[in-house]
Amino acid sequence: MQVSLQISDISKSFKDLKALKHISLEVRENELFGLIGPDGAGKTTLFRILASLLLPDEGQANVAGFDVIKDYKQLRKNIGYMPGKFSLYQDLTVEENLNFFATIFNSSIEENYDLIKDIYVQIEPFKKRKAGDLSGGMKQKLALSCALIHKPKVLFLDEPTTGVDPVSRNEFWGMLKKLQKKGITIFVSTPYMDEAALCDRIAFINQGEILQVDTPSAIVKNFAKQVLNIQTPSIYKALRVLGSYQHTHSIYPFGESLHYMDSRKDFDWNEVLNHLKNEEIKDVEGELISPEIEDVFMELSRN
Amino acid sequence: MKTVYIIIRKEFKQIFRNKAMIPIIFVLPLLQLVILSNAATYEVKDIQIGYVDYDHSISSRKLIENIKGSSYFENPIYYESAAQAEEAILKDKIELVIEIPQDFEKNIIQANYPKVAVRVNAIDGASAGVQNVYIQQIISNFNKHIRLESYNPAQQSLNYSSIESVTSFWYNQNLNYKTLMVPGILVLIITMLTLFLSSMNIVREKEIGTLEQINVTPIKKWQFIVGKLFPFWVIGLMLLSIGLLIAKLIFNTPMLGSNMLIYAYTSLYLLLILGMGLLISNFTDTQQQAMFIAWFFVVIFILMSGLFTPIESMPIWAQNFTQLNPVAYFVEMMRMIMLKGSTFQDTGVIFMKTFIYALVMNFLAVWSYQKKN
Numbered sequence: 001m002q003v004s005l006q007i008s009d010i011s012k013s014f015k016d017l018k019a020l021k022h023i024s025l026e027v028r029e030n031e032l033f034g035l036i037g038p039d040g041a042g043k044t045t046l047f048r049i050l051a052s053l054l055l056p057d058e059g060q061a062n063v064a065g066f067d068v069i070k071d072y073k074q075l076r077k078n079i080g081y082m083p084g085k086f087s088l089y090q091d092l093t094v095e096e097n098l099n100f101f102a103t104i105f106n107s108s109i110e111e112n113y114d115l116i117k118d119i120y121v122q123i124e125p126f127k128k129r130k131a132g133d134l135s136g137g138m139k140q141k142l143a144l145s146c147a148l149i150h151k152p153k154v155l156f157l158d159e160p161t162t163g164v165d166p167v168s169r170n171e172f173w174g175m176l177k178k179l180q181k182k183g184i185t186i187f188v189s190t191p192y193m194d195e196a197a198l199c200d201r202i203a204f205i206n207q208g209e210i211l212q213v214d215t216p217s218a219i220v221k222n223f224a225k226q227v228l229n230i231q232t233p234s235i236y237k238a239l240r241v242l243g244s245y246q247h248t249h250s251i252y253p254f255g256e257s258l259h260y261m262d263s264r265k266d267f268d269w270n271e272v273l274n275h276l277k278n279e280e281i282k283d284v285e286g287e288l289i290s291p292e293i294e295d296v297f298m299e300l301s302r303n
Numbered sequence: 304m305k306t307v308y309i310i311i312r313k314e315f316k317q318i319f320r321n322k323a324m325i326p327i328i329f330v331l332p333l334l335q336l337v338i339l340s341n342a343a344t345y346e347v348k349d350i351q352i353g354y355v356d357y358d359h360s361i362s363s364r365k366l367i368e369n370i371k372g373s374s375y376f377e378n379p380i381y382y383e384s385a386a387q388a389e390e391a392i393l394k395d396k397i398e399l400v401i402e403i404p405q406d407f408e409k410n411i412i413q414a415n416y417p418k419v420a421v422r423v424n425a426i427d428g429a430s431a432g433v434q435n436v437y438i439q440q441i442i443s444n445f446n447k448h449i450r451l452e453s454y455n456p457a458q459q460s461l462n463y464s465s466i467e468s469v470t471s472f473w474y475n476q477n478l479n480y481k482t483l484m485v486p487g488i489l490v491l492i493i494t495m496l497t498l499f500l501s502s503m504n505i506v507r508e509k510e511i512g513t514l515e516q517i518n519v520t521p522i523k524k525w526q527f528i529v530g531k532l533f534p535f536w537v538i539g540l541m542l543l544s545i546g547l548l549i550a551k552l553i554f555n556t557p558m559l560g561s562n563m564l565i566y567a568y569t570s571l572y573l574l575l576i577l578g579m580g581l582l583i584s585n586f587t588d589t590q591q592q593a594m595f596i597a598w599f600f601v602v603i604f605i606l607m608s609g610l611f612t613p614i615e616s617m618p619i620w621a622q623n624f625t626q627l628n629p630v631a632y633f634v635e636m637m638r639m640i641m642l643k644g645s646t647f648q649d650t651g652v653i654f655m656k657t658f659i660y661a662l663v664m665n666f667l668a669v670w671s672y673q674k675k676n
Contacts (some may be wrong), residue, residue, distance in 0.1 A: 051519050076521050085518040103309050104520050146516075149330050 004029040004154055005050070010059035012045055012101050019244040021046040021060070027187055027201075032180050034199030035189040036071055036297065042208040043189040044084060047158045050187070053233040064153040066187075077105070080147035084159040086139050090132030094123055094142055097131050098149060103121040105150030115182060116145045137168035144175070148184075155179065157188040161195065192293035204297055205232060211300040219296050225249070227291045228260040228269045232276070232284045241279045247272070252298055260286075305520035306522055310530025314504075316532060328500075328538055329545065336549055342609075347433040353380045353388045353397040358538045366445050370401070375437045385420075392424050399423040399434055411449055448545035450512070474642045485556045486637035487610040489546040493569070494576055494604065494630050497539040498597050502581030502672045505531055506593040509584075524673060539573040540566065550641075559644030568636050568654065575661035577630050604630040621631040632657050 005027035012020040019042045027033040035043050048054040050063055050097035061068045066075035088097045098120075099229055113120075119141050126134065131142060140160060147155060157176075161169045170188050173195065188199070196202045197216045204211040212219060232238050238258060242251040249263040260272060269286055276284045318324050352370060356363050370379050374447040380397060382388040388400040402420040412416035421438055425431035475482050506516040508531075517527060544568070550556040580597070587593040607614075607621060614622055625631045632653050639645040639653075649652070 053515065073521065074517050079519065081516070081519040083512065083515050084516075085512045087512040089313070089317065089513055090511065091320050092313065096313075096316065100309065100313055101516075101520070104522055105304055106521075256604055 002029040003027070004031070004064055005033075005187060006060075006062040007050070008045075008060050010046070010049060010056045010061055012042075012049060012054070012056050019208050020049075020056070023205075023208075023210055023294045024059075025183060025203055025210060025213065030180060030183055032176060032186045032198075032200045033188070034196050034202040035187065035205055036191075036193065036202050037189070037205035038191055038301075040207075041205045043205060044158055045186075045208075047081070047083075047156055047189060048088060050221045051079060051156055052076060053081075056147060077150070078153045080150070080152035080155045082143050082147040082155075082157045082160060084162060086143060088131050088139075088143060088146060091130060093128050093130055094134070097142060098146055101146040102149045106160060107150045109149065112149055112151045115151055115179075116148050117275040118178055119148075120145050136164055137171075140164060140172065143176075144172075148179070152184065154185045154187060157186065158183055159189055159194065161189065169195070174177075193292070195295060196293045203295075204300055206297075206301040212296075216293055220291055220293060223263045223296050223299070225291065225295075225299065226267075227289050227295050228262070228272060228286055229254070229289045230254070230258040230260055230273070230276070230284065230286045232258075232281055234281055235281075238276055238281050238284070241281065242272070244276060245272070250298065254294065259298075261295075261299070263264070306531045307533075308527045310522070310527065311533050314531060314534045314621070318538075321636055328496065332496060332542060333545060333549060334387070336485070336488055336546055339488050339603065340481050340554060343480075343484050345489070346480060347430045347437075348375060350376050350399070350434055350437070351380070351397040352376045352438075353382050353391055353400040355382050355385050355388050355400060355402040357405045358403050358407040358642060361406040362411055362449075363403045366401075366403065366442070369441050369445050370438075373437070380436055389422070392422065395424075397424075398430075399438065401438065407642050435642065464510065472564055481554050482556055482642060483638070484610075485550045485554045486641050487608075487634050489543070490630060490633045490637055491608075491610070492546065493539055493542050493573075493600055494633065496542060497535050497573055498580050498583075498601060499594065500538070501532055501535045501577050502583040502587075502593040502597045503590045505581060505584035506587050506590050510589050520618055525669075528581060528669065532581065535577055535580070536570070536573050539576070540569060543569050556641060558641050560640030562647070564645075564647060564650070565637070568633075568640070568650070570662060571654070572633050574634075575657060576663055578661060578664035578668045579629075582664065582671060585668065585671045603630050604628050607631065607632050610634050626656075626662075629657070629660065632660075647676070 003026050005025070007023055007025040010020055011018070012025045023042075023046060035046070037043055044056065049056050050061055050068060052068050052075055056071065063075055064078045066072075066078065068075060089100070094099065094176050098109055102111075109116075123134070123138050123141050123145070123193060126138065132140065134142065144157075146158070147157075161172055164172065169192075175232050176188065177198075180186055190196070199216060201213065201215050202219065203213040214222070230238065230242075235253060235256075235258060239251060239253065242258070243258060245251075247262050247264055247267065249261040251258060251260050253259075262269075262272070273286045318328075339580070354367055354370070356367065367379055379401075380391070382391060385400075385402055387401070388397070389624050391397045392400060400422050402422070404418060404420070407417050407419070409415075419442065421435065423431045423435055423438075508517065513546050547558070547565070551558065578599070583593055583596050583600075589595060591626070606612075607625055607628055608619070609625065610630075613630065614625050617625070636650060639650055
């Protein structure tokens with residue numbers, strides 16, 4: 001398979017802050033690749049370097065065959081970039097925004113209409129409305145349409161679903177899957193671990209370093225630890241008790257329950273629950289579960 | 304070229320879609336022009352004057368009559384003593400007092416250097432100076448008449464000879480302040496608006512983040528800069544047209560020189576101002592910052608432009624500074640062309656200086672733009 005995006009040994013610092021430390025990655029052609037990491041991990045910095053908006057201190061990157069430094073002019077014609085913050089003209093209408101971006105790419109809405117059709121039909125009824133007056137989900141669809149209007153080979157989406165409701169988020173990922181079928185390579189970042197499972201491959205990033213790269217299923221499958229899901233009304237107390245428990249490997253809240261990992265290779269989880277009961281924590285329930293992507297990330301970012 | 308055109312079209316759409324923009328660009332400046340030109344005058348009129356007369360003679364009364372007859376002064380108020388008059392000045396009842404000592408008439412007759420004392424409230428130095436000039440004129444007129452009256456044709460040897468000066472004010476015969484102020488204020492309005500709007504407009508794209516989106520498109524930097532600034536160049540020239548129309552229709556300002564020359568110079572001048580706007584926007588991140596920096600420069604430029612205080616009377620370092628003050632060039636240019644009818648040959652030096660200045664400014668602006676972005 002051909003490589004669409006090649007990042008080798010990229011580093012970037014802002015004064016004392018090392019935002020990216022020797023990042024290397026490969027994204028294959030027509031892949032839906034997810035960059036997963038918490039806020040401040042360096043995701044946006046990497047995106048801006050790949051979109052030729054920022055110069056790296058060290059290293060090289062190649063997008064769709066164009067070097068991000070030397071061939072930035074050609075590169076810009078071949079990528080679509082949707083920044084995390086809504087960056088279209090709020091005082092222009094939906095149609096005017098789309099037209100503007102189409103024409104500066106020497107294209108037109110009609111020319112690539114089939115590519116954006118599925119997305120654009122949803123906002124077309126509002127095409128005379130100013131972009132600033134759209135709802136969050138609509139803005140996102142408009143931004144995606146504008147990023148696609150010149151038929152890019154690679155699409156960069158920086159946290160496209162941050163601040164978007166769960167229904168729209170699902171819908172959005174559905175749209176990405178469709179775009180992928182049309183031959184576009186998609187490089188997307190997100191802080192949401194549940195979205196990671198929707199990608200072909202993912203890379204974990206934390207504090208400017210890539211922790212692991214693989215398919216979501218392989219990442220979970222290769223995870224060696226067992227996870228104990230603990231439910232109790234007194235979560236905070238249980239968290240404290242297990243925090244000082246001698247066999248605890250890690251303990252962290254996960255939604256409305258706690259995820260516990262033991263430091264021993266094999267362990268009897270009833271022993272853990274009994275320990276909690278002995279510490280006067282009531283209504284404790286527990287079960288062993290197969291680890292999720294977030295568990296893997298928590299484990300990786302501990303080191 | 305097509306890209307530039309698209310950006311310009313977008314810019315105009317955005318400018319005119321902003322509801323506050325039309326009044327800001329076209330109505331407020333013209334109100335300013337009409338109001339300021341009428342209000343900002345150096346003329347001092349209806350001055351409250353008091354007098355103290357210790358002499359009570361025909362001559363002293365005649366001098367007071369002369370003051371009464373002047374159109375600059377209100378009817379003089381009589382005070383019995385200098386102390387009383389002084390108190391009236393303290394209480395701001397009168398602006399100045401003229402004190403006629405005893406033996407005033409006697410000294411006149413004996414040709415013994417008669418004297419009067421004039422005290423002026425100099426809280427406002429500028430108008431105090433003007434008031435002093437007015438009163439001096441009246442006194443010297445009075446002086447001349449005494450001489451004529453005491454002049455005895457039989458007596459061939461003249462005691463005095465005096466030089467009389469006849470003044471004629473060229474290019475503004477009646478010293479009409481509006482003639483002076485209208486071109487100047489028009490200059491200020493054009494400068495202020497184009498500098499503020501252009502510097503804030505580019506920063507705006509940075510502030511809302513749209514610049515990020517623009518930067519990943521194939522738009523070249525020069526296309527973006529030209530596209531962003533061109534609308535304000537047009538707006539500047541529109542302002543000039545409306546301003547000139549008002550100057551002609553409402554103030555009847557003389558326009559001796561060629562209008563083409565005014566437009567030619569303004570076109571060049573606007574390039575300089577827009578370059579400055581771009582430079583400011585390169586070093587700021589928000590519209591607020593841009594606004595304050597632009598304001599800082601505009602205030603200095605205006606106060607040192609020669610519009611309100613003559614450049615010739617500034618200290619040397621300040622005079623040198625005005626070489627860098629675009630507003631000073633524009634004010635001088637407008638006055639030269641409109642009031643004096645100067646031609647391109649006469650104004651070539653200013654043209655050249657402005658051209659070089661604009662070149663340097665735009666070079667700096669584009670250079671720093673490339674560095675920053």
